[in-house]
Amino acid sequence: MKFTLKIWRQEDAKSKGKFVTYKIDNISSDSSFLEMLDQLNQRLINNDDSISVPGCPVHFDHDCREGICGMCGLYINGRPHGPDSAVTTCQLHMRKFKDGATIVIEPWRSKAFPLIRDLVVDRTALDTIIQAGGFISVKTGSAPEANSTPVPRHLAEKAMDAAACIGCGACVAACPNGSAMLFVGAKVAHMAYLPQGKPEAMRRVQNMVKVMDDCGFGNCSNVYACEYECPKEVNVTHIAKMNRDFLMANLMSEKESA
Amino acid sequence: MALAGIFLLVFLLVHLGINLFLLRNDGGEWFNLAAGFMSSNYLVKIFEIFLFAAFVFHILIGIILKIQNWMARPKGYAVSGKAKTSFFSRYMIWTGLTIFVVLILHFVNFYFVKLGLVDVPAGVADKHDFFTMAVLLFSDKMYVIIYLVWLVILGLHLYHAFQSVFQTFGFNHNKYTKGLKTLGAFYAIIVTIGFMILPVYFQFFFQP
Numbered sequence: 001m002k003f004t005l006k007i008w009r010q011e012d013a014k015s016k017g018k019f020v021t022y023k024i025d026n027i028s029s030d031s032s033f034l035e036m037l038d039q040l041n042q043r044l045i046n047n048d049d050s051i052s053v054p055g056c057p058v059h060f061d062h063d064c065r066e067g068i069c070g071m072c073g074l075y076i077n078g079r080p081h082g083p084d085s086a087v088t089t090c091q092l093h094m095r096k097f098k099d100g101a102t103i104v105i106e107p108w109r110s111k112a113f114p115l116i117r118d119l120v121v122d123r124t125a126l127d128t129i130i131q132a133g134g135f136i137s138v139k140t141g142s143a144p145e146a147n148s149t150p151v152p153r154h155l156a157e158k159a160m161d162a163a164a165c166i167g168c169g170a171c172v173a174a175c176p177n178g179s180a181m182l183f184v185g186a187k188v189a190h191m192a193y194l195p196q197g198k199p200e201a202m203r204r205v206q207n208m209v210k211v212m213d214d215c216g217f218g219n220c221s222n223v224y225a226c227e228y229e230c231p232k233e234v235n236v237t238h239i240a241k242m243n244r245d246f247l248m249a250n251l252m253s254e255k256e257s258a
Numbered sequence: 259m260a261l262a263g264i265f266l267l268v269f270l271l272v273h274l275g276i277n278l279f280l281l282r283n284d285g286g287e288w289f290n291l292a293a294g295f296m297s298s299n300y301l302v303k304i305f306e307i308f309l310f311a312a313f314v315f316h317i318l319i320g321i322i323l324k325i326q327n328w329m330a331r332p333k334g335y336a337v338s339g340k341a342k343t344s345f346f347s348r349y350m351i352w353t354g355l356t357i358f359v360v361l362i363l364h365f366v367n368f369y370f371v372k373l374g375l376v377d378v379p380a381g382v383a384d385k386h387d388f389f390t391m392a393v394l395l396f397s398d399k400m401y402v403i404i405y406l407v408w409l410v411i412l413g414l415h416l417y418h419a420f421q422s423v424f425q426t427f428g429f430n431h432n433k434y435t436k437g438l439k440t441l442g443a444f445y446a447i448i449v450t451i452g453f454m455i456l457p458v459y460f461q462f463f464f465q466p
Contacts, residue, residue: 178330218330244428
């Protein structure tokens with residue numbers, strides 16, 4: 001297959017970026033999107049004659065390449081993770097594109113995700129939110145007896161649906177407001193549904209929402225582009241769960257003594 | 259935002275209810291009576307303060323949140339998002355601002371006349387004769403066109419607003435969310451069509 005790639009190139013956070021157009025051919029329809037970029041980079045490294053614009057390889061994030069680490073994330077033709085649904089960029093295959101198609105590749109755009117280079121952005125903000133409450137405070141040690149804390153089946157399922165979030169940031173990238181509500185909603189909900197998460201539920205939702213706001217994410221206006229683009233199909237009922245927990249926490253929580 | 263929005267959603271139903279009195283062929287007796295009640299009853303006057311607070315709050319917070327949202331993405335995408343979403347959910351600020359601009363005209367035509375800030379139009383008995391004011395305005399074709407377009411935009415704003423309120427307060431459940439969305443569509447249609455009946459009636463069917 002042949003493609004025309006318009007890729008965002010930017011030396012570093014401070015320099016001015018621009019789109020660079022690459023023509024690439026001889027791509028297998030079975031290769032993944034990242035493998036296609038690997039081939040582009042190899043040809044750039046080899047200074048291959050088939051590449052019209054020489055230069056250093058294109059920087060992009062990737063790790064597991066099996067859709068579970070949340071590291072890859074490219075904004076492809078107006079959609080985070082590209083035209084396929086419920087897959088990450090690494091699971092996207094080139095057969096999803098027409099032969100000879102022009103593909104525009106951009107980094108996630110958000111104030112909270114500063115650009116590092118080319119298509120790589122810094123998603124530390126999501127970790128900062130997790131540090132504010134995405135945990136339960138228990139003594140670790142040997143594994144506890146599995147049946148000592150009964151969890152109703154339907155709640156386990158709900159919690160698991162929320163926990164499917166891999167923290168890739170596609171929700172932020174897709175949202176016209178650059179809001180991280182789906183990510184935070186998933187993280188709040190997945191613990192709030194489980195008995196282990198209950199003791200800290202109120203403090204958790206308040207802290208995580210506060211840090212989310214401080215990180216510079218936008219506000220949710222219920223457009224639901226996040227749900228549409230989420231590679232793990234996390235749905236907006238988790239945002240509603242967070243909203244009502246947040247409301248209840250603000251109404252009911254005790255003042256904490258110093 | 260949503261709290262003020264709920265208040266405004268309810269208010270529109272009350273407003274529509276009173277407006278529909280215009281359809282009675284009684285020379286505006288019932289309508290003026292209702293409008294008179296709304297501007298003299300003390301309980302209503304207290305609600306009026308809440309109503310204005312809701313308007314100001316809703317508009318101001320809406321603008322502030324939107325500015326924050328624009329700031330959350332300093333550099334936009336070359337290819338705009340292709341996620342399948344409700345089209346008007348993305349343009350609430352613009353439908354909202356359009357509603358606000360025409361709302362000022364609406365105030366100049368009615369509310370400010372009652373307050374005495376604007377002179378009583380010629381042919382109208384006094385500043386409480388809302389019926390004649392409405393009849394005069396609805397006989398003006400240009401005004402009717404603006405009014406109808408305004409209502410369509412209002413309807414689209416309400417369509418997203420109704421279900422959005424429930425999501426914001428955390429009511430989203432597979433038992434009732436589908437029903438709520440349908441109810442929201444009905445609400446938007448009823449309010450829009452309800453208000454639209456009046457200019458159409460006065461343009462084509464009204465016999466003074």
